[in-house]
Amino acid sequence: MPLIKHGAESADPWDYVEGEAELADGGYFTVRLSRFLAEAPTLADRNTRVGVRLVPDDDVEELVPYLQQVQLIEIDFPKYTDGRGYSQAQLLRRRHGYTGELRAVGHVLRDQIYYMNRSGIDAYETVRADLPSVLDALKEFSEVYQPGAGGQVSVFRKRHGS
Amino acid sequence: MYRYDEFDEQMVRERVAQFRGQVNRRLSGELLEDEFKPLRLQNGVYLQLHSYMLRTAIPYGQLSPRKLRQLARVARTFSKGYGHFTTRQNIQFHWVALKDVPAALDLLADVEMHSIQTSGNCIRNTSSDHFAGAARDGIRDPRPWCEIIRQWSTFHPEFAFLPRKFKIAVTAAETDRVAIRVHDIGLHMRLRGDVLGFEVHVGGGLGRTPVIASLVNEFVPEDCLLDYLEAIMRVYNLHGRRDNKFKARIKILVTELGPEEFTRQVEAEYAAQRPNEKIDLPRAEIDRIHAYFKLPDFAEKPETSAVFEAAKAADAGFARWAKNNLHPHIMPGYTSVTISLKPVGGTTGDMNADQMEKAADLSETYGFDDVRVTHTQNLVLPHVALDDLPTIYAELVAAGLATPNEGLITDMVVCPGLDFCTLANARSIPVGQAVQQVFADPDYQEDIGRLHVNISGCINACGHHHVGHIGILGVDKKGEEFYQISFGGRADEKAVIGTITGPGLRSEEVPGALKRVIDTYRSLRTSKDELFIDTLTRLGHDPFKEALYATD
Numbered sequence: 041m042p043l044i045k046h047g048a049e050s051a052d053p054w055d056y057v058e059g060e061a062e063l064a065d066g067g068y069f070t071v072r073l074s075r076f077l078a079e080a081p082t083l084a085d086r087n088t089r090v091g092v093r094l095v096p097d098d099d100v101e102e103l104v105p106y107l108q109q110v111q112l113i114e115i116d117f118p119k120y121t122d123g124r125g126y127s128q129a130q131l132l133r134r135r136h137g138y139t140g141e142l143r144a145v146g147h148v149l150r151d152q153i154y155y156m157n158r159s160g161i162d163a164y165e166t167v168r169a170d171l172p173s174v175l176d177a178l179k180e181f182s183e184v185y186q187p188g189a190g191g192q193v194s195v196f197r198k199r200h201g202s
Numbered sequence: 203m204y205r206y207d208e209f210d211e212q213m214v215r216e217r218v219a220q221f222r223g224q225v226n227r228r229l230s231g232e233l234l235e236d237e238f239k240p241l242r243l244q245n246g247v248y249l250q251l252h253s254y255m256l257r258t259a260i261p262y263g264q265l266s267p268r269k270l271r272q273l274a275r276v277a278r279t280f281s282k283g284y285g286h287f288t289t290r291q292n293i294q295f296h297w298v299a300l301k302d303v304p305a306a307l308d309l310l311a312d313v314e315m316h317s318i319q320t321s322g323n324c325i326r327n328t329s330s331d332h333f334a335g336a337a338r339d340g341i342r343d344p345r346p347w348c349e350i351i352r353q354w355s356t357f358h359p360e361f362a363f364l365p366r367k368f369k370i371a372v373t374a375a376e377t378d379r380v381a382i383r384v385h386d387i388g389l390h391m392r393l394r395g396d397v398l399g400f401e402v403h404v405g406g407g408l409g410r411t412p413v414i415a416s417l418v419n420e421f422v423p424e425d426c427l428l429d430y431l432e433a434i435m436r437v438y439n440l441h442g443r444r445d446n447k448f449k450a451r452i453k454i455l456v457t458e459l460g461p462e463e464f465t466r467q468v469e470a471e472y473a474a475q476r477p478n479e480k481i482d483l484p485r486a487e488i489d490r491i492h493a494y495f496k497l498p499d500f501a502e503k504p505e506t507s508a509v510f511e512a513a514k515a516a517d518a519g520f521a522r523w524a525k526n527n528l529h530p531h532i533m534p535g536y537t538s539v540t541i542s543l544k545p546v547g548g549t550t551g552d553m554n555a556d557q558m559e560k561a562a563d564l565s566e567t568y569g570f571d572d573v574r575v576t577h578t579q580n581l582v583l584p585h586v587a588l589d590d591l592p593t594i595y596a597e598l599v600a601a602g603l604a605t606p607n608e609g610l611i612t613d614m615v616v617c618p619g620l621d622f623c624t625l626a627n628a629r630s631i632p633v634g635q636a637v638q639q640v641f642a643d644p645d646y647q648e649d650i651g652r653l654h655v656n657i658s659g660c661i662n663a664c665g666h667h668h669v670g671h672i673g674i675l676g677v678d679k680k681g682e683e684f685y686q687i688s689f690g691g692r693a694d695e696k697a698v699i700g701t702i703t704g705p706g707l708r709s710e711e712v713p714g715a716l717k718r719v720i721d722t723y724r725s726l727r728t729s730k731d732e733l734f735i736d737t738l739t740r741l742g743h744d745p746f747k748e749a750l751y752a753t754d
Contacts, residue, residue, distance in 0.1 A: 096444075121240060121323070123363025127439050130360050134479050151224065151241055158359035180220045183209045185353045187482055195209040195353070200486045 044174050045141070045163035052165075054112055056093055056145075063088050070114050073098045080106055093145070096124040100131045107138045115161065117146040126159040133160030133189040153177045160189030203266055203572065204349045204494045206314045213356065214311045217318055221245045222304035229301065244324060244362070246317030247303055250622055256280075256298045257320040258310060262330035262348035262372070263291035263575040267562035270573055272313040274555035274562075280306045284554040287543060289615060289666060290369065291329050291575040292320055296622060318356060323364045325355035325435075329371045331379045332576040335497055336531055336538045336584035339375040342391050342398060346492040347427070348372050354428050354481060361435050365442035366450035368435075372400075380577055381693035383415045384408055384669060386452045387434060392421055399423045404434060404464070405456030408663035412699040413453040416461035418468060424488070428481040433472035437464070498570035498585055503535025507588035513595075520595050522644060523606035528591075535588055539569075541581040541598065542605040542613060546638045549631050550616040551579030560601040564594055578615055578654075580608065610647040611655055611720070612638045615666050619659030619676065620683075626659035628676025628683035633657060633709050637674075640713040641720070650720055653734045654692075669693035671735045672716065673700045685712050687750060689743050692735060703747045715750045722749040 043052040054068040063069045070091040071079075083090050091112030092103060103113070113132060115125040125144065132138040143163035144156050150169035154177050164174060187194050206214070224241045227233040233241075242248075246257035258273070265273075273293055277285045280302050281295040288294055298306060310316055319326055328348045335343040351370060355361070361368070371382045374391035382388025388403035399421040406415030422430045434452075441459075443449045456464045514521040529538040541561060543551050553561075561581055565573045568590045569583040576582055586594065598604035607613045614637070617623070619630030634657050641647055656670030660677075667673035673688035684706030691700025707715055720734070722745055727737045738746060 120237075121363055122444060123323075123361070123365075124440055124444075126360045126363065127436050130436075130479075135474065135476055149237055151237075152363075155357075155359040155362050176223075181213065181216050181357060183213055185213070185356050186358055187478075187480075188359055194482065195213075196481070196483050196487045198209070199207070199490065200484045 041165050041167065042170065043143075043163060043165050044171055045143075047175060049171050050163070054089075054091060056114070063090065068112075070112060073103060076106070077102060084109065094125075094128055096122050096128075098128070100128045100136075103132075104136050107132070107136055107140075110140060112141045112143060113138065114143045114145045117144060117148060117152070120147040120149050120152050125161075126155060129156070129159040129161050130189065150174060150177050154180055158184065158188040158190060158192075203264055204261075204345075204491065210314070210353075211311075214314070214316045214318070217245075217316065217357075218304060218307045218311055221307060225300060225304055240322055240363075242300075242303075243322035244319055245303070245307070246320035247298075247300065248321060249624070250296065251624055252622070253297045254300050254303070255622075256295045256303055256306060256317060257288070258293050258295070258315060258317045259320045259327045260291050260293060260315075260575050261352050262328055262334070262345050263332050263577070264345060265573040265575065265581075266571050267566040267573070269313045269315055270558050270562040270565070272309060272315070274558035276306050276309050277555045277558070279309070284552055285558070286549070286618070287551040287553065287575050287579045287581070289577050289579060289617075289664065290327055291332075291577055292327055293575070321367070322362075323366050323368075324362050325358065325364075325368045325370065327369075328352055328355070329369070329380050329385075329577055331373045331375055332574040332582045333379060333529055333538055333584060334374065334574075335495065336529075337375055337377075338530055338532050339377055341393055342374045343492075343495050344372040344374040344389075344391055346488075346495050347389075347391070347400075347424070349491050349494075350428070350483065350488070351431070354431070354483075358435075361439060364435075364439055365444045366447070366452075368438075368452070370431075376695065378693070378695040378697075381666075381669065381697070382406070383695075383697035384412070384666075384693055385415065387431065388415050389427075394421055397423055400427055402430065402434075404468075405453040405461070406697075407451050407453040408666055408668050409451065410448055410661040410663075411451075411453065412663070412668040413457060414697050414699065415453075416456055416464070418461065418465045425483070425485075428483055429475060429479075430468075430472055432479075432481065433468050433475065437467045437471055441467070498572070500533045500536060500585070501587070503533070503587065503589075505534040507535060507591075510588040510591050513592035517592075519599075519604075519606075520592060522648070523595055523604055524591060526606045526610060526648070527608045529582075531585070533585075537586055537588055537591070539583040539586050539591070539594065540576070540608040541583065541603050542607055543580050543603075544607055544613045544638075545602065545605045546612055546642045547635050550614060550634060553581075557601050557603055560597065560603065564597055568594055578613065580613070606644060607647060609652045609654075611641045611650050611653045612647055613654075614638070615654070615656040615670070617658050617665035619657075619665075623659065623664075625662055626676070627661075627678035628659045628685070629709070630657045630659035630665055630676060633674065633676070633685060633712055636709070636713045637716055640717050649724065649730070651730065651733050653720075655716075656691075666693065667691075668699045669697065670700060671738070672719070674712065677706055679706070683709055685709060687712075687715070689746055690735070690738055701743060703743065703750055705751075707750075718749040718752055719746050722746055
């Protein structure tokens with residue numbers, strides 16, 4: 041599954057570690073929110089980079105105290121029809137000012153990427169979509185009716201001079 | 203009426219291009235049907251029993267002659283020459299081929315129309331009072347705010363994959379003609395001093411679990427409305443149930459949390475919004491959109507019209523139509539005309555292309571280019587001079603559009619049922635037609651007075667049977683169609699869910715049983731002024747149940 045970010049296919053040093061398995065020294069790992077919260081106090085002392093994988097049931101507010109120290113948050117879309125990840129992304133980016141990588145994983149399809157991008161997700165581990173189709177998807181609409189994560193000025197505002 | 207600017211135009215054109223690509227990818231096999239389904243649904247394309255169906259949005263039921271003529275063209279070119287108006291003020295074209303949908307959407311875009319978000323688990327078309335701006339009881343015109351909501355909800359990135367579909371309705375009148383209390387969000391415009399705001403009702407709905415909405419906020423000032431809607435939507439998107447399709451509507455969340463806790467969560471979410479999260483709707487933009495909805499320049503006319511009075515005296519048919527199908531207008535000498543799409547024996551809400559063009563002509567010549575769709579599946583010419591009514595009536599008669607039954611027992615709401623729909627358990631259209639036949643005599647209908655009969659062919663309740671004064675629900679019992687009757691529902695400002703009377707009836711028993719109920723009402727009412735629903739409230743359901751199950 042290609043990782044696409046910043047308009048290009050990207051190498052991916054990160055691995056997702058299920059459950060409580062050991063995190064090798066010097067590696068890049070994402071873990072579930074509950075494990076992250078449990079180990080958070082010791083993370084700064086370690087040589088291992090630890091990110092978080094959020095699932096739809098997770099409450100992003102629990103992660104808020106750690107947003108300065110985390111470099112990668114993955115938002116899992118187990119089914120593309122489960123839209124909770126869009127709200128999680130909006131909360132992280134727009135309410136809590138998270139500036140690190142926000143990556144969609146799971147059932148990530150070409151036709152959801154436009155909405156993901158506008159919700160603040162900036163990296164996509166896609167199921168089948170290749171780079172050209174993702175780039176197409178990102179530019180299907182020139183204008184927006186609502187403010188979003190990308191800072192694009194809404195039509196409501198644009199009509200009256202931004 | 204609102205006109206697209208270059209931004210709106212571009213948005214709709216880009217949507218057609220996007221969907222054309224999606225259709226091509228589906229037809230080439232690159233997209234799996236399961237992946238394509240939500241994409242086609244968000245463009246109003248359903249796969250039905252016999253073919254695809256295209257549902258096109260008519261935002262808040264607002265049409266113009268130009269739009270109506272284009273709908274006629276789409277009906278002729280891609281369907282079988284007719285369209286079906288729905289209870290959410292939209293239009294459906296059956297028999298459309300998938301490969302033709304992008305071309306149909308091009309035609310719609312040419313007249314500032316689209317099928318965006320007419321299905322799928324997203325925010326749907328916002329519905330409104332079909333007499334908006336014309337009726338005497340409206341404190342303001344709700345349409346500008348419906349248009350603002352339309353734009354805000356279009357391609358909203360956070361709310362495209364909600365737990366379930368989401369419907370908003372807005373009224374500005376004390377008499378609720380848009381059924382706000384059975385919508386996911388119902389907004390009632392209110393004034394506090396000079397400040398306009400919205401009373402916010404959340405969690406109404408029909409379907410298998412009918413619920414009357416809870417009052418969540420008595421007054422949200424207009425400049426806070428979109429942000430408040432965002433808060434409701436986010437609470438729903440994050441916490442609405444996704445484990446069971448039938449428990450996924452917001453009404454279940456409100457019921458399970460309790461209205462107080464739900465309201466607390468919405469208020470907390472609203473309070474947590476930061477300045478950068480606000481929708482930022484400039485006052486100038488609110489004013490810009492309102493300017494499109496200025497009322498026409500009405501002529502100064504006397505309250506009564508000699509031409510109108512003379513025609514009534516001369517033609518009993520005209521007098522009857524005028525008595526039933528007109529609604530009082532804000533301006534002296536004007537009225538609002540309902541064009542009934544419920545001829546006895548017809549298919550509720552259907553209109554053929556010739557009729558659409560006729561209605562467009564009438565609107566253009568006599569109606570200030572304004573046409574509305576009602577949620578009871580009729581059309582309305584909201585602004586017509588009394589002087590013009592005899593001519594309009596003659597034209598409607600010639601087009602088969604002069605059925606004089608607005609609000610009467612034959613003006614039924616009927617879903618497409620098993621004749622078209624994959625969800626249905628039973629047929630609706632033939633049962634509706636059979637009931638209409640029993641009450642076909644216009645004198646009989648008028649004697650009965652205002653009475654709403656609503657028919658659904660399955661528990662999903664597209665025919666709004668829960669809120670009919672008499673509701674009819676088709677069910678399947680071991681391969682046979684049965685019809686459950688309910689009494690006492692209403693969708694207006696006194697909204698109530700009807701009560702099921704007892705065992706279902708066979709389809710052929712329904713018309714006779716309803717006739718017994720109606721004749722019982724006629725014998726028990728205190729006077730002709732006491733409507734069926736009021737007699738029912740006064741006496742309780744028992745005498746009517748007895749009549750329903752009596753043997754002739």
